[in-house]
Amino acid sequence: MNKNFQKDIDLGLSATNKTLPSKYFYDEIGDALFVEIMKMPEYYLTKAEFDIFKNQNQKLIKALKLETTTFFELVELGAGDGTKTKQLLKALDQQQYNFDYAPIDISEHALKHLKASVNSELPKVKISTKQGDYFNVLADLKQSEDPIIVLFLGSNIGNLPDARAKEFLQKLSDNLKNGDRVVLGVDLIKPESIVLPAYNDAQGITKRFNLNLLTRINRELDANFDINSFKHLPEYTEKEGIARSFLVSTTKQTVTIKNLNKSFNFIEGEKIHTETSRKYNDQILTDILGQSSLKIIDRLTDSQNLFADYILEKCKV
Structure with a gap:
């Protein structure tokens, strides 16, 4: 097991404002999805x-x-x-x-x-x-x-x-x-009219890419994230010049990660920050x-x- 992965997921989900490191997007499925993203007309x-x-x-x-x-x-x-x-x-x-x-x-x-x-x-x-x-x-x-x-x-x-x-x-x-x-x-x-679609394409590839991080945690850390109870949310304003991606819990729920021997509570609308893209x-x-x-x-x-x-x-x- 990747101990760094285990540690980073624990730290991120234990934080007051939950985060997941973007570097873990890139498993075999994530690699393939990012190749699709690079071909999107919006990207x-x-x-x-x-x-x-x-x-x-x-x-x-x-x-x-x-x-x-x-x-x-x-x-x-x-x-x-x-x-x-x-x-x-x-x-x-x-x-x-x-x-x-x-x-x-x-x-x-x-x-x-x-x-x-x-x-x-x-x-x-x-x-x-x-x-x-x-x-x-x-x-x-x-x-x-x-x-x-x-x-x-x-x-x-x-x-x-x-x-x-x-x-x-x-x-x-x-x-x-x-x-x-x-x-x-x-x-x-x-x-914003140019940047935001690059992180929220019409085909939903970026959504799948973001949600795949939860699938990876399920697979590698024996977790029970319900992928259907999270949605992909990108945000960007030209004045700040920073795009951010989030996974948002659509309901009140508890997720258990057996390999961490821990459970994490989410309220409806709670965000997990997964990526920052500074311009x-x-x-x-x-x-x-x-x-x-x-x-x-x-x-x-x-x-x-x-x-x-x-x-x-x-x-x-």
């Missing part, structure tokens, strides 16, 4: 960043100051299915850059499929996967003497509260050498980078200006 994030990686990969390579004569490690945090990254890998491979690709993800299932697809589509690219929470593998970066390029895409940074994002970027900076660079993908602040602009990101030694050196946006990939460089303070 602009993946398409917008894919636009950058497909149509501006030369600008990206130039912004990263890459040279064909210098070996580097391309490390991706939270790699998922690698759809966007493979556009960059193809360009680097075709132009004979000398690099290794090291995707990291919490989902072993996703990494297995990513490695198989890279081996099939880009047999010359050396790929070495690592399963785990990317918070816990940052120290591994420090062991490398070679230049490192870190990809942190998909606005995954937006799943962290601002204070935690600041802490994460500081820790990332501490584990990089001067001159190492980061591609940080972030969703830009935009109207950014230049000022917000600058504030979050704060006094860290990661500095913005470039910024690429998609053709509709929905999404941005910031290029950060570790500089001497």
